[in-house]
Amino acid sequence: MTREITYVEAIAEALDEELARDDDVVLFGEDVEEFGGNFGETEGLYEKHGRDRVRNTPLSEIGIAGMALGAAVGGMRPVAELQFADFAATAGDEVFNQIPKQPYVSGGRLTAPLTIFAPSGAGIGAGAQHSQSVHSWLGNVPGWVVVTATTPYDAKGLFKSAIRDDNPVFFLPHKFLSEQRGEVPEEEYTLPLGEAAVEVEGEDVTVVATQLMFHRAKEAAEQVDADVEIVNPRTFAPLDTETIAASVRKTGRLVVVDETVERYGTQGHIANEVVESDFFSLDAPPKTIGVKDTPIPLSPVLEQEVLPSADRIAAGIESLF
Amino acid sequence: MTRDITVDDATAKRLFEEMLRIDVFEEETKARFGEGEIPGFVHLSGGHEGSHVGMGAAMREDDWLAVGGARLIGQYIAKGVPLTEIMAELYGRVGGSNKGYGGQMHVADVDRKLYGHAATIGSGQNPAVGLALAEEMQGTDNVAVTTIGDGGTSRGSFHTALVFASYWDLPVVFVIENNEWAISTPSTSLSPDHLSDYGKPHKLPTESVDGSDVEAVYHAVSEAIDRARDGGGPTVIESRVARLVPHFEGDKQTYRDSEEYERLKAEKDPIANYRERLLDAGVLTEADVEELTAEILAEVEEAVEFARESPEPNPEAAYENVYQLPLYGQGE
Ligand SMILES: Cc1ncc(C[n+]2csc(CCOP(=O)(O)OP(=O)(O)O)c2C)c(N)n1
Numbered sequence: 001m002t003r004e005i006t007y008v009e010a011i012a013e014a015l016d017e018e019l020a021r022d023d024d025v026v027l028f029g030e031d032v033e034e035f036g037g038n039f040g041e042t043e044g045l046y047e048k049h050g051r052d053r054v055r056n057t058p059l060s061e062i063g064i065a066g067m068a069l070g071a072a073v074g075g076m077r078p079v080a081e082l083q084f085a086d087f088a089a090t091a092g093d094e095v096f097n098q099i100p101k102q103p104y105v106s107g108g109r110l111t112a113p114l115t116i117f118a119p120s121g122a123g124i125g126a127g128a129q130h131s132q133s134v135h136s137w138l139g140n141v142p143g144w145v146v147v148t149a150t151t152p153y154d155a156k157g158l159f160k161s162a163i164r165d166d167n168p169v170f171f172l173p174h175k176f177l178s179e180q181r182g183e184v185p186e187e188e189y190t191l192p193l194g195e196a197a198v199e200v201e202g203e204d205v206t207v208v209a210t211q212l213m214f215h216r217a218k219e220a221a222e223q224v225d226a227d228v229e230i231v232n233p234r235t236f237a238p239l240d241t242e243t244i245a246a247s248v249r250k251t252g253r254l255v256v257v258d259e260t261v262e263r264y265g266t267q268g269h270i271a272n273e274v275v276e277s278d279f280f281s282l283d284a285p286p287k288t289i290g291v292k293d294t295p296i297p298l299s300p301v302l303e304q305e306v307l308p309s310a311d312r313i314a315a316g317i318e319s320l321f
Numbered sequence: 322m323t324r325d326i327t328v329d330d331a332t333a334k335r336l337f338e339e340m341l342r343i344d345v346f347e348e349e350t351k352a353r354f355g356e357g358e359i360p361g362f363v364h365l366s367g368g369h370e371g372s373h374v375g376m377g378a379a380m381r382e383d384d385w386l387a388v389g390g391a392r393l394i395g396q397y398i399a400k401g402v403p404l405t406e407i408m409a410e411l412y413g414r415v416g417g418s419n420k421g422y423g424g425q426m427h428v429a430d431v432d433r434k435l436y437g438h439a440a441t442i443g444s445g446q447n448p449a450v451g452l453a454l455a456e457e458m459q460g461t462d463n464v465a466v467t468t469i470g471d472g473g474t475s476r477g478s479f480h481t482a483l484v485f486a487s488y489w490d491l492p493v494v495f496v497i498e499n500n501e502w503a504i505s506t507p508s509t510s511l512s513p514d515h516l517s518d519y520g521k522p523h524k525l526p527t528e529s530v531d532g533s534d535v536e537a538v539y540h541a542v543s544e545a546i547d548r549a550r551d552g553g554g555p556t557v558i559e560s561r562v563a564r565l566v567p568h569f570e571g572d573k574q575t576y577r578d579s580e581e582y583e584r585l586k587a588e589k590d591p592i593a594n595y596r597e598r599l600l601d602a603g604v605l606t607e608a609d610v611e612e613l614t615a616e617i618l619a620e621v622e623e624a625v626e627f628a629r630e631s632p633e634p635n636p637e638a639a640y641e642n643v644y645q646l647p648l649y650g651q652g653e
Contacts (some may be wrong), residue, residue, distance in 0.1 A: 031504045031505045031506065034505055035505035035575070056505065058472070061441075061476075062476065090444065090476075090478075127423070127426060127427060128422075128427075129441060292639065292640065293643070294639055294640060294643055299413035300360055302634055302639045305639045
C-alpha cells in the first residue's frame, strides 16, 4: 500500500518513527520545536515527543555539531539539524576534523552513531551562502557516510537508515524539492545506505544524477533521441561504483550530472571510477556536468544560468553520439 | 523612559527622519516581496529602528559598519546607502549596490564603509576586528562598529572576536541588538543578565541600554566610539529592543505569546514613541511629520521605480568577479 506525500513530510515521518522506535534517538537543532524547522521538516515532533527528545539549541553550529559528537560517543543516537547545508562550514573543525575522524583515530574503540541533516542545493534564490551542494566537501573526508535524497521515497527510507547506522552520516535533502510529492509505502521500510538505484532503465547511455538534477535528467531524457538509463547514487560516500559501472557496461556511454561545482566536484570522481575500471566498455569519453565554477548567485536569472538545465543535460547526452 | 529631548533640534529631527525612512522603505519592501517582486528572504527591522539609527548617527562617515544580526535593511539605510541601490539589490538587479549578486543579506558598500552582512549569523565580528586593525595600522582614528543579534552571541566566533579585539585593544564597538528572539529561541534563557556581560571576562567596558529609545542608543554608542577613537579600546553594548515583526516575512510566529506581542507593539515602538516626544517638546509639528512622510514616500517610490526599471543582470555576468585576473605571476 502506498500514498502520496511530500518530500518534507517524508522527512518528518522518518524522524517521528525513529524517535518513537528508539529512546536513544534525540533530535536537536535551531528552531526544531514549535517553529517546526525552516521547511516544516520537524513540524509536530516536539508536541508529540516532548522537549527532552526534540530540543531547540542556541544559534551555533559549532555547538550543535560538537554536542552531537559528544552525545553519540556517550551512547545516544543524536540527529542534529543544520538549517542549511552551507552552515557545515561554520562548524568546520567539528565537521571536517572531529566527527569523521574520532572512530578512526581511536583505533575503532569508540563509535559516533550520529546523523547530521541539512537541506542543500540551489533553486530558491537564497544566494551564495544558502544554496550550496556540499556532498563533495564531505565526501572528501573519509569517515563520513554522505547521503542525498531524490524523492520522498528516498528521503524517508534513507533518513531512517542514516539514523540507525553506526557511522556518522551526513544526510542531505534538497530544499527545492521540499514540496515534491511522491509515492511512499504505508508500512515501515528502510533503504540501504551505500547502494545506488537504477531508477530508469535504458540501453544507449547512462546518466548518473540525484536530487534536483535527477528530475532535470528525466526531462532531458525526453528531449533526446536515445534510450537513457538513469542511476541515482543515493550515497556519495562510500560510493556504489559497481552499480554505475555495470550500467555503463550495458550502455557504453556515461553522463554524470550533479549540483556540486564542476571543479573537484563529484562528477569527476564518478567518471574517473568508471574510466579506471571499465575504460574499454566506453564508446565515448564520459561527460561531466555540474554547477559552473562560481558561487551561487542570488538573482534567479543568474542562478538558473549556473545550474545545469535540462537543455544542458540533453546537449551533454547528445554530444556522446 | 525619559520624555526630555537630550540632543539638539537638528539631531532630533535627523534621528526621527531616519527612523521614518527605514519604516516606509520596509513597508514598501514587504509589499513588493508579497507581490513576488523580490526573491529570497526578507527580514524586517520593526522595533529596531531606534537602535539602528542611534548607532548610525553616532558614527562618522569614515567609520566602518559591519552589519550582523538578522535585521539588515534598516542598518544599510542608517549607514547612508541610497534607497535606490538597496531596493535594486533586493530585486537582484544590475542597479543594486552589489549588481544583483548579493541580495538582502549581503548589501555591501565599501566606498561608504559598509561591510556586508555575514549571512552565517555571527561570522561578521572577526572581520570587523580586522577592519579596525587595518584602520589603526593606517594611522586613522576611524572605528568599526559591528552589530549582532542575541542569537548570534551564542556562536564561538562572537566570543573569539571579543578575545581578538581586546587582545590588541582595537577600536571596535560591539552592539548586541537583543530583541529576545533568535527566530523562535528566546534570549531570556541565556545566562547573562545582560548580553553585554559577555564583555566582562575580557574586562571590556559594557553597557545595557533601552534600544527602543533612539537617543539612549545615540549617546551610548557615541561614548563608546569616542573612547575607541581615543585609544580606549573596545566596548560591548547591549541594545534591548523588541522584535515587532516576524523573524522573516512568512513566519507565523506560533512560538510567541500574542498578548505580550501586542503589549510590546503598544509600548516599544521607537518611532511612535519618539514622534510623540518630539511633538510634546515642540521640536516637530504634526504638519512637519506629514510633510516629512510625504517626502520619504516619494523617495521610496522612486527607489521602487529605479529597481523595476533596472535591468536583470546579463546571464554572462554570472562568471564575472570570481577572481581578480591575472593572478600574480601570470603571463610572465
Ligand atoms: C550561522 C547561522 N546559523 C543559523 C542561521 C539561520 N538564522 C538566520 S537569522 C536567525 C536568528 C537570528 O537571531 P538573532 O541573532 O537574535 O537576530 P534577530 O533575528 O533577533 O535580529 C537564524 C537562526 C544563519 N543565518 N546563520
